[in-house]
Amino acid sequence: MRRVVLTGAGTINPLARDVEGTIQALLSGRTAITTLAAADIGADAPPGATGAPVRDFRPEDHFPARQLPLMDRVSQFALVAARQAIAQSGLVFDADLSARTGVIIGSAGGGHMTGDAVARAYYGAGQTRVHPLTVPRLMMNAPASLISMEFGLTGPSFAISSACASSNHAIGLAFQMIRSGAQGVMLAGGADAMLSAVGLAAWAGLRVLSQDGCRPFSADRTGLVMGEGAAVFVLEDREQAMARGAPILAEIAGCAMGADAADIVQPSPEGAMRVMRAALADAGLAAGVVDYVNAHGTGTRANDRTESAALRAVFPKGVAVSSTKGAHGHLMGASGAVELLACLAALEGRGIAPTTGWRVPDAECAIDLVAGAPRLSPVGACLSNAFAFGGLNAVLALTSA
């Protein structure tokens, strides 16, 4: 089996438009969560509505006018992130490498904004002629397709959708495809842009949105806050990466995926435990050598206590844990990918990002939580958790380069 490394990373998210800015923000404890304005969600914001929008993003600064009609906001985010990742990797795609390179982009909502705009025009304003490119804009695989087109990548490319675990499923599957020898390089990550008035109302309807910030694992947490954005990584066969002198950001040592098979919204501690243990086994890591877990940590009552129970069971001797959703909000299908940047920062020795927003210890979340300031302890191995609605879980195990 081949070993798999990360040789490039890119992102656009509510904190920053690049990896370095994002890592600095994560370590600083800054939050991008703010009161939403009409310009953020396409309609008057309900009183007290908060979110983590990517503000002042001008698509025309990134894409030619001719291409923009094909690009939903989610595709724009994905492509901006993919360009950064490929630039960092230094890869140049000739015909042979193109055929061995594929793209898997996870998304919960796909072209949500396009569907939203079409529905508004059709049902609301009676505009029964719909833009001819609505279908290619809307389709879930548009981000993966547009990335493959821009770089001429002819390997296996498609979308994965598993709600808030989409990124980890995408990265995990790409990892398996390289490990098995099927592919030499994969671009993988997640993108989501669901922060519309309808998207917000849909989450508000589930009664889990906070109006006063996201405080993962804090006793006074009041729920999750929606965000938007993307992160994309270059995964590469380690031998090939070393042979070409590529920057090696980290190694993906293992991954595991599983389903709770229980409830469509309530998380299961057993499901979370199973997948964390399976990821450790896949990576050949004992729980005792793991120095950090980037938690799913949504700031909801249900997730945080369930995840804490699972963490205590898998790591009986304790492990440093943090969630960065209080900084960038819940990026839905892009969550795991953006949160992998916190893992990279930890593995690079820059510190474990604090749980921004956390204020009060919670007896139901008795874990070794990093909060208040980054923890500057060395991290040689870490896990990144994603536990989605629908009970779909995916955990990645990473080790330092």
Add this chain to the structure above:
Amino acid sequence: MSETVEERLIAIIARQAMLDPSQVTLDMSPTDLGLDSLGLVETIFAIEEAFDISVPFNANMPEQSGFDLSSLGAIAANVRNQIAAKA
């Protein structure tokens, strides 16, 4: 003939709990009726739609909702208060 708030509420909740309205009484709680968290969220939505009111409820802090959901009678009293506040 117009129904009372209590009658309409019982009809809504009976439908949600898949029971006959005759099986539902005002001293029952949502849990007594077998409503899980999603059932409760759907019930609250149905109440908001039926009475054109807004029920403050966050599943992350149910005990701090400012809207007593402990029994159907308590919910009915809250609904009446909200309707009166709107008038």
